[in-house]
Amino acid sequence: MTKDTNGAHDANGSGILEEALERLHASGPEIYNWRLTNHAPMVAEALATHGRSGSVHRWLDAYEVRLDDFPTPVSPVTDANWREALGDTRRGADWIAYFLRAIEERPWRDVLAQWWPRLLPGLYGGATHPVIRVGHAVRVITKSGENAPRLAELAHGLGYWAARHRPVAGLTPLPGAPDADGALDAVPPIADFTGGFTDRLPRVDRLPVWSADVTDPDEARLRLTDLVRAATHRYATHGHGEPTMLVHAATAPNAVLRTLPALPRALWVPSLHAAWTATAAVTAMYAPPGPAPYAPVTGTTAEEVLERALAHGDEHVIKFADTAVDVGDERALTAALRAADLSEPLPY
Template sequence: MTAALDCPQPHVRNWHADRALSQAAGSALKTRPDYRHHDVALEHLDALSPVLTNGYYNHAPMVVEALSAMGQGREALAWLDREQDSFTPVDARTGPIDPDDWRELIAARGRYADWRAYFQDALETQPWREVAAIWVNRLTFGFSSSAAHGVLQTAHAVRALQSDATPARLRALANALAGWASRHSSLPIKDQPNQGVLDFQAALSRIQPLSDKHAPGEGAITAGYAQLVHAPGFAEQVSLVDLSGDLDARFDALMAVMAKLFLSLARTPYTVIVFTHAVTGTAAARTLSQIVPDAVGRQLLFRAFEHGAALKTAFAPLALQSAPPRKALPPGDPARRAGRHGDDHMIKLTEAVLDAYRRTHNPVFLDVIAQAFAVLPEPDAR
């Protein structure tokens, strides 16, 4: 009888998996921005409302910038052509925005065109970084407005401007800030003073999902936020997070935690979309933190964590009704594949995690890409 070996067996390597991961990693590191087509795409968007025909937020300004950031800018015009039936025009202006009364006028849904004109005027007379920094500071407490799309659109506009401050990109920033201001809202919770004692993962692990009785089903993400009134300990729990340390490093740490949240709960096409916002919202906050004072950057860091925690609280019950997806491998060229896939969330998610992977080389971001492609089918396969 052969004696049992008392030493560990060698790991049997999966060469196919190793090769797929290596190709995806290499492609991620080689991805370079290409903004040659960006301003032309923005011209097609300049007169559009932030609201689509179905009532949801218009992702087009974010998508075209994400494609450019991934070197896929040539795909933007074709993407816009496919989506044009969902766009709506800007409403007529109703009157000027009084800069002394801005607190009274944010969240005024019918004033988008007025806010747009206000920011266009401001950007003609002031440096764009100054305008953006002032208004990011003023609007950050409404980080989760329209499922964080105000933050997202502003961050995409800011990043394009960091490449080149063209007139089309300045107008895109005006549109983004107008969308954020006109649809501004905060989570239905009362803020607690930050206590700063737990790292992101430990703090997030203390966040309890809603009971099944109060958990939302599939629908608008903002409907899930509304249910936070049934999570009385939420504000106290998020206040425990530690915001100290190097800000860029803290954002990278939060990105990794939100990537793990995605891997845990993005199990169906709908929950892929929901938890994409935890990742992309954090990426957007990181971008905006680079143009504001440190104290405002830490507020962005806190709000990004709070936003991801809110998504967990509201939508974990729905996500956990489905089994975890099978382990998958990322495509060899994620940026190109995302452009071909065409889903707006897939494009924005892929760009955000590719950017994070280039900075950190953390394979968790490649896992996010793999799971998103495995769970969210391409349009012709749906």
């Protein structure tokens, strides 16, 4: 496939992303009866941001057979009762409606700043997909400007996060390492590798300490950048442990990193700590018995990696390529190609 002729301006002015988001907001945030996440809004944003808006609707045509109807409202979420609704998966429509109202009434940055610290402890719900969806929405708004469909997408992401909010607590700290690579190497795998994400997460009860001493926001941003790089690199040799789920060890912290510029600096340090716990937990849940040999793919460009991911079609492959291009070095691009090799394509 060739790059769309309207190129990097797609997210700025073609209107295709907006059409896609409006099309998708009639569907729910999860698919297959709330068993898996609807990745379509995230993929649409990634394709548009990387100059491939011309492929968005064709990709959606292949993906939409998975989509479910928008969920039925239960009871309105309000400023008075939100605590009792937090983490209630039945209330997805109620939470999305709440955030749609909030973003209509107040600047979106104010809403995000208020709710980020409330939602951050439950970053692990929905297999980290809600925060990833929020990160995609924030990226296009901050880089290309706000409009009604993009702000609605942020509301949908925040509402999904609130409905799937799931804290992790009671972790025993283990000795870590000075850098992110070493800390990930120190993550012990869980004992029982059966079941899905919700079955495995409660078994994560001990994780290495990393960056716990960070108090400066700028240092937190640098450490978070290192974490995204380390998790992306690690996939090149460890992705076979679970090709789909281990993608999130990189895409979840990258979503947090993308959101930092829109947040008050006081929230950067706790964001780093939550991102580390998420990446380490995913690493523990899906670690392979041992690494595969590293086989670098030399001379490959970011454009070629994006084209390969688009041709492959799998939603996780596309989103991981998006993160790998952010990292940008040879090992990251090799990891993105490894994800394509390990994953089943989406025919379209």
